[in-house]
Each structure stands twice: as structure tokens, then as C-alpha cells.
Amino acid sequence: MIVESQLAPENAIVRDTVDAGDYYLKTIKKGQTVRILDLEGNQAADTLFYNANDASERYSAIDTVREQGNVYLTAGTVLMTNDCNPMLTIVADTCGRHDTLGGACATESNTVRYALEKKCMHACRDSWLLAVAENEQLGLSKADITHNINFFMNVPITADGKLSFADGISGAGKYVELTALMDTIILISNCPQLNNPCNAYNPTPIEVLIWN
Numbered sequence: 585m586i587v588e589s590q591l592a593p594e595n596a597i598v599r600d601t602v603d604a605g606d607y608y609l610k611t612i613k614k615g616q617t618v619r620i621l622d623l624e625g626n627q628a629a630d631t632l633f634y635n636a637n638d639a640s641e642r643y644s645a646i647d648t649v650r651e652q653g654n655v656y657l658t659a660g661t662v663l664m665t666n667d668c669n670p671m672l673t674i675v676a677d678t679c680g681r682h683d684t685l686g687g688a689c690a691t692e693s694n695t696v697r698y699a700l701e702k703k704c705m706h707a708c709r710d711s712w713l714l715a716v717a718e719n720e721q722l723g724l725s726k727a728d729i730t731h732n733i734n735f736f737m738n739v740p741i742t743a744d745g746k747l748s749f750a751d752g753i754s755g756a757g758k759y760v761e762l763t764a765l766m767d768t769i770i771l772i773s774n775c776p777q778l779n780n781p782c783n784a785y786n787p788t789p790i791e792v793l794i795w796n
């Protein structure tokens with residue numbers, strides 16, 4: 585569902601650019617709104633969320649899909665935690681659909697999906713592991729890297745229930761915007777993946793904006 589934002593970029597309190605292959609870590613206070621902006625189009629922003637006051641509570645794809653009765657995420661979706669608490673709500677979306685089933689790229693899955701020699705290529709899971717290692721104060725370990733959302737990624741379900749990785753439906757300047765319903769840690773891996781048709785084999789930067 586396409587819903588445009590009423591928020592003006594010049595009023596944002598945070599405005600950061602994240603290059604492809606980098607991670608982005610930030611705490612969003614309850615009531616604040618975060619926008620993830622696809623600057624050049626068809627980029628995949630692989631994102632994890634944690635309760636900032638108790639990181640053992642985290643985003644749950646299963647609870648979110650079950651509670652809304654739909655596998656696609658868009659405006660109106662309430663992101664649920666593994667304790668079935670509402671965590672964030674998608675308040676604006678100019679892309680129209682985001683994936684939470686396909687999972688993130690990892691060096692191991694890249695060898696299966698593409699070719700054995702892709703093992704050495706940087707992957708989203710590496711970026712998250714680096715974030716966990718560089719931010720010990722969060723108390724996270726690799727066991728906490730679980731369900732994620734692939735913002736801007738197109739993973740349509742076929743009529744017989746199969747997952748298909750398709751060309752992206754996002755474009756330059758499209759965005760998704762979420763309002764936090766609890767203090768939330770956002771951990772984005774801006775996907776470095778050079779083999780993924782979803783970003784047209786060309787990983788590009790994203791922008792993150794936050795409003796009070």
C-alpha cells in the first residue's frame with residue numbers, strides 16, 4: 585500500500601548515508617520515526633530490530649506475519665516481537681512491499697545460491713557480526729541474529745506457495761517509514777551483494793532519517 589510521508593527531511597534530527605557493505609546501528613526512542621530511503625533504487629536494506637531496554641526481545645517475522653495475516657510488509661504493518669509485543673508500525677511506504685521471508689545473504693548461502701568461489705564475498709551476515717563485535721555494550725551475540733526484514737526487496741510468493749527472488753519494485757527516492765512503539769535498536773546491513781538480481785547487481789547507498 586502506497587502511503588506518502590508528511591514529514592519534511594529538513595526537520596529530521598538525524599540524516600545519515602550508509603554505503604553498500606556497511607552496517608548502521610542506532611537507538612530510536614518510542615514515538616520517534618525513522619525513514620529508510622532507497623537513494624538510487626532497488627537496494628536491499630537487511631534490517632534487525634531489538635528492544636533497547638532488553639535486547640533478548642527482538643523483531644519476529646513469524647509473529648508479524650501471523651498477526652497481520654499477510655506475508656508482505658507495507659504501510660499499516662505492525663512489526664511484532666518474539667514476545668508478541670508491537671514494536672514499530674510502518675506509517676509510510678512509497679515502495680509498496682517489503683520482504684521478511686527470504687533471510688539475509690551469508691557467505692555460506694552465497695555458495696549455494698551462486699557459486700563456490702563466492703564464499704569470500706562480503707555478506708549481510710558479516711556486517712551484522714561486525715556490528716555485534718564492535719558494540720559489546722549491547723550484549724548481543726551471533727545467536728541474536730535471527731529474523732530480519734529485507735526492505736525494498738521483492739520476494740513474491742508463487743501460486744503454489746514457492747518463494748521467488750524477483751527484480752526489485754523499488755526505485756530511486758522510494759522510502760519506508762516506521763514509528764517506534766518502544767525504544768528500539770535498529771541494525772541495518774546495507775547489502776553488499778553483487779550477485780543479487782534484486783539490486784540489479786549494483787549495490788548502492790541508502791539514507792536514514794529520524795524525526796522526533
Ligand SMILES: [Zn+2]
Nearest residue numbers: 689708775777
Ligand atoms: Zn545481503
